[in-house]
Amino acid sequence: MADSQIVTRFAPSPTGYLHIGGGRTALFNWLFARGRGGKFLLRIEDTDRERSTPEATAAILQGLTWLGLDWDGEVVSQFDRAPRHAEVAHEMLTRGTAYKCFSTAAEIEAFREAEKARGVSYPVFLSPWRDADPITYPDAPYVIRMKAPRTGETLIDDKVQGTVTIQNATLDDMIVLRSDGTPTYMLAVVVDDHDMGVTHVIRGDDHLNNAARQQMVYDAMGWAVPVWAHIPLIHGPDGKKLSKRHGATGVHDYQAMGYPAAGMRNYLTRLGWAHGDAEIFTTDEAKKIFDLEGIGRSPARLDFKKLENVCGHHIAMMPDAALLQELQGYLAAAGRSALTEGQYDLLAKALYCVKDRAKTFPELIEKARFALTSRPIVPDEAAAKALDSVSRGILKSLTPRLQNVSWTKDALESILNDVAAENGIGFGKLAQPLRAALAGRSATPSVFDMMLVIGQDETIARLKEASA
RNA sequence: GGCCCGUUCGUCUAUCGGUUAGGACAUCUGGUUUUCAACCAGGCAAGAGGGGUUCGACUCCCCUACGGGCUGCCA
Numbered sequence: 001m002a003d004s005q006i007v008t009r010f011a012p013s014p015t016g017y018l019h020i021g022g023g024r025t026a027l028f029n030w031l032f033a034r035g036r037g038g039k040f041l042l043r044i045e046d047t048d049r050e051r052s053t054p055e056a057t058a059a060i061l062q063g064l065t066w067l068g069l070d071w072d073g074e075v076v077s078q079f080d081r082a083p084r085h086a087e088v089a090h091e092m093l094t095r096g097t098a099y100k101c102f103s104t105a106a107e108i109e110a111f112r113e114a115e116k117a118r119g120v121s122y123p124v125f126l127s128p129w130r131d132a133d134p135i136t137y138p139d140a141p142y143v144i145r146m147k148a149p150r151t152g153e154t155l156i157d158d159k160v161q162g163t164v165t166i167q168n169a170t171l172d173d174m175i176v177l178r179s180d181g182t183p184t185y186m187l188a189v190v191v192d193d194h195d196m197g198v199t200h201v202i203r204g205d206d207h208l209n210n211a212a213r214q215q216m217v218y219d220a221m222g223w224a225v226p227v228w229a230h231i232p233l234i235h236g237p238d239g240k241k242l243s244k245r246h247g248a249t250g251v252h253d254y255q256a257m258g259y260p261a262a263g264m265r266n267y268l269t270r271l272g273w274a275h276g277d278a279e280i281f282t283t284d285e286a287k288k289i290f291d292l293e294g295i296g297r298s299p300a301r302l303d304f305k306k307l308e309n310v311c312g313h314h315i316a317m318m319p320d321a322a323l324l325q326e327l328q329g330y331l332a333a334a335g336r337s338a339l340t341e342g343q344y345d346l347l348a349k350a351l352y353c354v355k356d357r358a359k360t361f362p363e364l365i366e367k368a369r370f371a372l373t374s375r376p377i378v379p380d381e382a383a384a385k386a387l388d389s390v391s392r393g394i395l396k397s398l399t400p401r402l403q404n405v406s407w408t409k410d411a412l413e414s415i416l417n418d419v420a421a422e423n424g425i426g427f428g429k430l431a432q433p434l435r436a437a438l439a440g441r442s443a444t445p446s447v448f449d450m451m452l453v454i455g456q457d458e459t460i461a462r463l464k465e466a467s468a
Numbered sequence: 469g470g471c472c473c474g475u476u477c478g479u480c481u482a483u484c485g486g487u488u489a490g491g492a493c494a495u496c497u498g499g500u501u502u503u504c505a506a507c508c509a510g511g512c513a514a515g516a517g518g519g520g521u522u523c524g525a526c527u528c529c530c531c532u533a534c535g536g537g538c539u540g541c542c543a
Contacts, residue, residue: 013543048542078543105541122470122539143541161473170471170539178541185543209472209538232474233536241536267480270492274481277491296474296481299536303479306493312505357505367504382503431502443504 006038007199010064010071011078011189013045014056017250018063020302021204021234021242024268028231028295029202030069031269035287041196042071046079047188063251066329068261068283076196078188085183088191088221089144089176097220098176100142101129124172144177146213146220154212159229159292161205166212174213186210190217198226202292205230229292232272232299239301246302255333258361260326262318263311270310272300280313312359320351330361339372346371346453353449370439370450377462383436387466391433394423396467399460407456409448416447437466 008029012022033040042064046052061075092098108125115123127145149168156164176187183191193201201211208230218225236246248254254264265283273296275289315323324347331338339347350371358364365372379387387395398419405411420430435444438459444450451459 011543015543045543051542108541116469119469124539164472166472175541180541182541184541189543204537205473206537207543210543212472230473235536237479239535270480272480276482279480279492298474300481301479303493306480309493316506354505359505363505386503426502428502435503441503444502445504446502448502 005199006033006036007041007197008033008038008202009041009043009193009196009198010069011043011045011192011203012060013048013051014053014060015048015051016056016059017252018060019249020251020254020268022060023063023067023251024234024271025203025231026064026069027067027265027268028273028290029200031287031290032200032202032292035290038199039072040069041073041076041198043076043078043192043196045185045188046077047082047183047185049079052079059252066255066261067251067264076192078192081188081192081195082182084195085188085191086177086181089183089187092146092176092220093144095220096147098144098146099127099130099132100137101127101145101173101175102138102140102142103127103129122170124170127173130173141179143175143179145173146176146216148173148213148216154215156208156211156215156228158208158211159227160295160297161208161230164208164211166209171213171216176217186213187217190214190221190223193226194218194221194223200227200229202229202231205232229295231295232297234271235299235301237301237303242302252333255330256335258330258334258363259307259311260314260318260361263307263314266314267307267310271302272296280310308359315358315360315364316356318355320348320355323351323355324348327361327364334362343372350445350449350453353445353453357445367445369441370444371453373440375461375465377437377440377465379436379440379466380442382442383440386432386436386442392467394419394430395433395437395463399463399467402456402460402463407452409452412448412451433466437463
């Protein structure tokens with residue numbers, strides 16, 4: 001319904017890659033909108049021309065795409081809307097909710113220095129031009145400042161933080177339009193959010209204080225204030241603000257580490273949000289149960305162990321086709337060589353016996369090593385140990401018996417059990433050298449599954465090679 | 469410095485005045501097993517500290533400590 005449609009947005013600055021915290025903010029906005037038949041918009045806050053780059057914008061879009069967060073309509077460039085921002089600033093002027101200020105940056109700086117020297121810890125610059133008669137205006141560059149209330153308090157009704165009270169006296173008349181005619185962030189966000197019809201602003205709580213000033217702009221223009229929801233930031237495992245020092249901070253890092261996007265979404269959704277005991281859920285389920293009420297108020301730490309666990313569940317429940325496709329995306333993102341056609345086919349055949357044993361794509365590939373590798377099989381240390389002379393003898397005696405047998409699990413099972421019994425050893429004792437011969441590893445899927453996947457000829461060839 | 473926000477097991481969290489404070493990850497023990505993963509059973513483990521309010525506080529209020537954020541003609 002148009003009258004109550006929810007509109008959210010994600011508004012990153014294109015100054016670098018998509019931060020994992022930004023990814024989560026985007027995810028919350030996306031879940032909230034998508035779960036309620038609303039719209040999720042994307043706006044690039046590129047008004048700072050010095051720091052904005054098209055590469056960064058591309059990286060952010062790529063990050064969102066990988067996370068599976070699709071947006072409605074065209075990506076809005078905040079910079080492109082500068083004329084509209086200036087228009088609103090001038091409208092505030094005519095409404096009398098803003099004024100021209102001719103104080104120079106140097107004057108303001110001097111004021112702040114002087115106040116600090118006097119021991120005033122929080123100098124609020126009060127422009128002398130606030131109530132000046134236009135007749136006294138000099139012919140000089142000016143900024144447009146908002147005429148903010150000097151007394152009283154501003155209440156932010158926040159869905160996550162509750163009601164936050166800000167004393168108006170601590171807020172100065174913020175600049176909405178710079179002397180070069182460009183808008184400041186505080187003006188631009190409000191105008192854009194309003195024009196884009198944003199109903200719910202879900203963003204990091206580093207913006208909580210800004211909300212008070214922005215709310216004043218809404219009031220000054222007579223616009224409806226959106227629903228605020230300021231979510232806590234994500235911290236590193238040590239509880240400190242997540243920074244480069246922690247290693248992976250960009251969502252692309254997580255893709256390159258081989259975490260599936262569905263698992264990332266699940267983990268990130270649960271990081272700082274809860275719905276009873278719900279832990280593992282699909283994205284569709286998340287859309288249904290996600291709400292603002294479940295968002296926590298304290299910063300959450302990244303826990304890679306839990307991330308892995310969650311991802312393991314998702315790899316296990318992902319359809320093979322999707323798994324194969326995303327795995328190839330992982331290989332490309334990680335700079336690893338792509339699968340050959342033959343490897344692809346074998347991996348597709350092997351998936352059923354490896355997908356529920358892996359938590360990440362690199363792990364999946366390692367488990368599927370027996371299918372992806374080709375002779376000669378080079379055993380690692382543990383595998384080499386299993387291939388002692390006695391074991392090689394047993395493998396040698398096994399080879400001819402695999403020649404004329406129907407290649408089914410039942411048949412293989414009975415042969416291997418017979419061989420184990422004939423040699424007076426338990427099945428486990430036979431399985432170890434078999435793993436070593438077949439995969440060159442000591443930890444692998446079931447020996448039967450491996451034999452079934454690579455086929456009779458390849459199995460015999462590998463056994464011959466190992467027992468030679 | 470000022471202002472704002474936060475603080476439940478190691479971690480993510482449930483609890484919305486009365487619970488043996490629950491779940492998940494991690495960890496430990498046992499079981500199952502063809503190695504690994506998984507799985508099953510069980511264990512360890514929490515309300516930052518101090519004051520109030522109340523018959524009763526994890527829950528409401530205040531103070532302190534700690535953590536975070538904001539404090540630009542950056543976003």
